[in-house]
Amino acid sequence: MIYLDAGTTYSKLITVDEEFDSNYLVKQESNKNYYIIPSSEINKRTINIKKACGHMANADENEIIALANGCKSYIDSDATILDLGSRDAKWIRFKNNKFHDMDWNTSCASSTGATVEMLLKFYNLKREDLEFNDDKFAVTCGIFGLEKIMDDIANGSDAKSAIAKFVHGIAYNAWSFAKKPKKIYLSGGFCENKCFVDSLKNYCSVITLGRFILCEGLINSDKELLHV
Amino acid sequence: MQTIGFWGYPHPKLIEETKKEYPNAEWIDLDIDFEYPDKNILPESYCKIIKNVINNTVALNPIKILAPIGKDKCDSGWFAAQLLKDMGYNVVESIFEEKTYKKEIKISTSNLPLYDKITQITANIVEDNTDISPYTQCEAKFGFWGVPPNDLEILRLFPNETHVYGWTRCVEAGTPADIELEMYIDEDVPTVFYSQAFCSKAQLAKYLADKYNGLYIDIDDYANNSIRAKIEAFLRLR
Numbered sequence: 393m394i395y396l397d398a399g400t401t402y403s404k405l406i407t408v409d410e411e412f413d414s415n416y417l418v419k420q421e422s423n424k425n426y427y428i429i430p431s432s433e434i435n436k437r438t439i440n441i442k443k444a445c446g447h448m449a450n451a452d453e454n455e456i457i458a459l460a461n462g463c464k465s466y467i468d469s470d471a472t473i474l475d476l477g478s479r480d481a482k483w484i485r486f487k488n489n490k491f492h493d494m495d496w497n498t499s500c501a502s503s504t505g506a507t508v509e510m511l512l513k514f515y516n517l518k519r520e521d522l523e524f525n526d527d528k529f530a531v532t533c534g535i536f537g538l539e540k541i542m543d544d545i546a547n548g549s550d551a552k553s554a555i556a557k558f559v560h561g562i563a564y565n566a567w568s569f570a571k572k573p574k575k576i577y578l579s580g581g582f583c584e585n586k587c588f589v590d591s592l593k594n595y596c597s598v599i600t601l602g603r604f605i606l607c608e609g610l611i612n613s614d615k616e617l618l619h620v
Numbered sequence: 621m622q623t624i625g626f627w628g629y630p631h632p633k634l635i636e637e638t639k640k641e642y643p644n645a646e647w648i649d650l651d652i653d654f655e656y657p658d659k660n661i662l663p664e665s666y667c668k669i670i671k672n673v674i675n676n677t678v679a680l681n682p683i684k685i686l687a688p689i690g691k692d693k694c695d696s697g698w699f700a701a702q703l704l705k706d707m708g709y710n711v712v713e714s715i716f717e718e719k720t721y722k723k724e725i726k727i728s729t730s731n732l733p734l735y736d737k738i739t740q741i742t743a744n745i746v747e748d749n750t751d752i753s754p755y756t757q758c759e760a761k762f763g764f765w766g767v768p769p770n771d772l773e774i775l776r777l778f779p780n781e782t783h784v785y786g787w788t789r790c791v792e793a794g795t796p797a798d799i800e801l802e803m804y805i806d807e808d809v810p811t812v813f814y815s816q817a818f819c820s821k822a823q824l825a826k827y828l829a830d831k832y833n834g835l836y837i838d839i840d841d842y843a844n845n846s847i848r849a850k851i852e853a854f855l856r857l858r
Contacts, residue, residue, distance in 0.1 A: 454849045454852050454853050454856070455849065456849065456850065456853035456857070457852075457853055457856055457857065460853075460857055480846065484857075491857040491858060492833065493833060494835070494850070494853060494854065494857070495850075496846060496849070496850045496853075
């Protein structure tokens, strides 16, 4: 059985009791295999999906529901979980193990992962090159943020630190967007961006959950599987 | 056919007088999006309902416009009235802030589909229509607070056991400027607080959503898939 979280840039896929393309395998746990594959590649293939969510899939599950169902085994009874992906940001809060609050910045991609990826490509940098920078750009709108990066570089700053300030701005926005909690469980591609995680740690404690939480939520919500 | 345009909830006396003056006229709620072309009279980023008022007026050329400008509508209604007057339309300003026309609230708390509740409440502004599907009162599972949205289709996401709050409830009560009723909430009912983007009622919607742990949403013209998913998630997780 295959469970797919088809993001704008990358798709996360978990197979249960079967295998997919080993070129994209990132880890194995008991009968589950975890894959990350460019979404453009997913669209070229015929895959028999058991359940899917995400912008690029014919989704049969809501991403917030998938996030809620996927995170429960990793979190405290009172917790804020933030999923920050390529295109959007969403968070959910539990209080006494019950759903309490949520939000989803629905369509503005300008301050999320896709922008950072484009910036890194444009300036020929790797994610690992970025280091936390105390300064941050106000990036309420990513387009204005891009302008600040260009100004910063024009004023003598190097691209690495300019992008790090931009990433710091995104982290601050994400924390504010999630209503400034003391602790955030972080899900999504930004878990692998140390500069982002360090920037977020400037405001709250951070526990990274990785990129497969929504996929795991699909599995957890699949009652048929749970009954097996 | 002669057309009378109106927005919001014009004063009942004014409605009755106009009906007598134009007994055969067709009444058009100018708030509604009939998808007439945008005449670019208002800024691009502006309340879609007020843009509807202006664009519908230009497209339909009503013989008379009943134009609420008081606390029963909004400042934008007041400005729209001035614009339309200046453009040569026959605008009659209306202020309906008293509570003497109070009516029983029964559609807002009924088991009708939310879409039917809200369209029926607004339709009743001009003509009390008793010819609607039979309904009974029901206990609220969810609440919808706000004005009738430009995108009425989002109302179909809600279960029938959704009660109506906010300005729309005030309209049913015949008191569109009753701020106490507009801010009234059943605390235990998980409620979606809706605001039209660029509407000053967003102030109330956000405040009340925070206060009562509801979901605040604002939509400009039509809801995208993510907004729909957000509402759906709230309804399923609460």
